[in-house]
Amino acid sequence: MGILGTVSSALSASADSTADAAGSDSKGAYWCDDCGVRVRDVAVDDEGLDRGGDGTPLCPDCGDAMRFERNHADGCAC
Structure with missing residues (x-):
């Protein structure tokens, strides 16, 4: 396979994985602002992850409640 085939294959694989992620039922992600831990809602x-009394996931590193954030600017909840 030549260089063009390699680049084309790599770009195709990247597009496929992006399409799979965008096609999920994800609405956003939970973040721990102190630790920088991010976990998609799905x-x-x-x-x-353990959950607090209100059902909010707790950070696996520090145990604090995580913050839910949505980013739909590009159609991806990431």
């Missing part, structure tokens, strides 16, 4: 249960 991955909270998979990550096994």
Whole structure:
């Protein structure tokens, strides 16, 4: 495979992974402002995060409640 084929293949794989992420049911992500930890809302249960009394995920590093943030500017909740 030549250089053009390699670059084309890499760009195609990148576009596929972006499309998969954008096609999910994600509405945003939970952030810990102190630790910088970020977990997408659709991955909270998979990550096994504990939840506070109000259902908000707790940071796995410090145990504080995480902040929910949405970013729909580019169609991606990331």
